[in-house]
Each structure stands twice: as structure tokens, then as C-alpha cells.
Amino acid sequence: MLTQQMPECGKLRVLVCVSGGGTNLQAIIDAKAAGRLKNADLVRVIANKPEAYALERAKKAGIEGVCVSPKDFPDREAFHRAFLAAVEEAAPDLIVLAGFLVVLPEEMISRYRNRIINIHPSLIPSFCGTGFYGLKVHEAALERGVKITGATVHFVDEGTDTGPIIMQKAVAVKEDDTPEVLQRRVMEEAEWILLPRAIELIAAGRVKTAAGQVCIEQEKELDEI
Ligand code: GRF
Secondary structure: OEEOOOOOOOOEEEEEEEOOOOHHHHHHHHHHHOOOOOOEEEEEEEEOOOOOHHHHHHHHOOOOEEEOOHHHOOOHHHHHHHHHHHHHHOOOOEEEEOOOOOOOOHHHHHHOOOOEEEEEOOOOOOOOOOOOOOHHHHHHHHHHOOOEEEEEEEEOOOOOOOOOEEEEEEEEOOOOOOHHHHHHHHHHHHHHHHHHHHHHHHHOOOEEEEOOEEEEOOHHHHOOO
16 A cells, blocks of 8 residues: 655645636635644645636645646647656645646646645545536536535546545535535535545555555544544
8 A cells, every 4th residue: 555645744735726716725724724724834836727716726825826727838749848846846745627628638647646636626436527517517417417416525636526535525416406516515525625625535555556546544533634
């Protein structure tokens, strides 16, 4: 079994990648401010869009924000190189994709194997994979008529939402839900709780992986996180 990304000493250096509003980033910032991220520091936020409100949230929290937009590069390869350089400059121990709508370069996935996590707004393997992002996930859940949905934090591998599952939390679907209402409930009741908790568990060295499965040591002790 492997213990994930414990730095030799000091706190886990966390880099957060964002594309939009950044409410998940805010949940991480708030957890840090509330003392619930004892073993992690937020070192940089990277956005792929200059207008991402998440950059504003980073600024307000005193975290360095960087924008690397594909629009500023002649092709995908040049964008990937610049993005990877911005990642490496931050020397992260853990990379958190918090609503980051960019397919990562394969080189980055193998370089940071089991050091990149993503939050997905459904209970994987339901409503995930190519095309399932943002409101589309909740539209599909409502269309299928599921009574329970939720969120998943997982390690990122070469597939789309296929990496080892770290944590999941269920959320009830209500009869008159719209995709927007359901999206908000999944965020409030699952995403904003799970993501900071997963980061602290990893930072505390409690997350182990073996054969594509994750096990979390002594999670009960971490109820406070
Ligand atoms: C969240 O629903 C997250 O699960 C998904 O993208 C959304 C990002 O929202 N991957 P925000 O930018 O954190 O507000």
C-alpha cells in the first residue's frame, strides 16, 4: 500500500485549478480560515479563463492567482506547455481540480500520478464521463428519475472520471427539483464538505491506494475536518 503525497516535512502544498465561479475553491479557503486544513497550504490558483470569478476569490484570500488561457496560445501543445510550467512553478504536492473544464495533458497525469484529485457532482459511476459536466450532470440525473445523487472526490487518471474513488456523499433528489436547485443542494450538502475533507485526509497521510482502490485510515478521528 502507498501513502499518498505526504511531504517529508511541513505542510502539503496545494494548487487549485478552476474554470468558473469557484464555490468549491471558496469552501477550501473557508476550511483553511476555520482551521480545518491543518496540514495543507493553498499555494496557487490557476484558471483557464481570465473572467473566472474564482480568481477574484483567490485574490481576496491572498492566494496567488494565475490565468493560463488557451486563447493566448497558437495551439493546444503550446497551451499545455504553458499550463504545465505554471503548475510546476508552484511545486505542488497535490493538485485539486475544482470545476476545471480542461482535459489535462497526459504527461501531467503520469507525472502527478495519485497527486491530482477532482470533484464530480454525482455518485460515480452514475452520470459521469465525457459530456457530463456542470448542469448536464443534474439534468441527466433528473431525467433518469434517480432518488439519490451526490458527489465524488477521486484521483485523476487518463480516463474521464475513472480514477480511484476517494470519498462520496449522497444527496436526496426532491420531486420538484430543477437542475439548478439540485446542483445547489449537491454543492451545499456534498461538494463543499467533501473536497476540503479529502484534502486534509490526504495531507494527514490517511489516504492509501492499492490496486486502484482507496482506503482511508481512521476516518472517525477526523470527523471534525
Ligand atoms: C462543481 O459542481 C463541480 O463539481 C464541477 O464543477 C462545478 C464547479 O463549481 N466539477 P464551482 O466553480 O466550484 O462553483
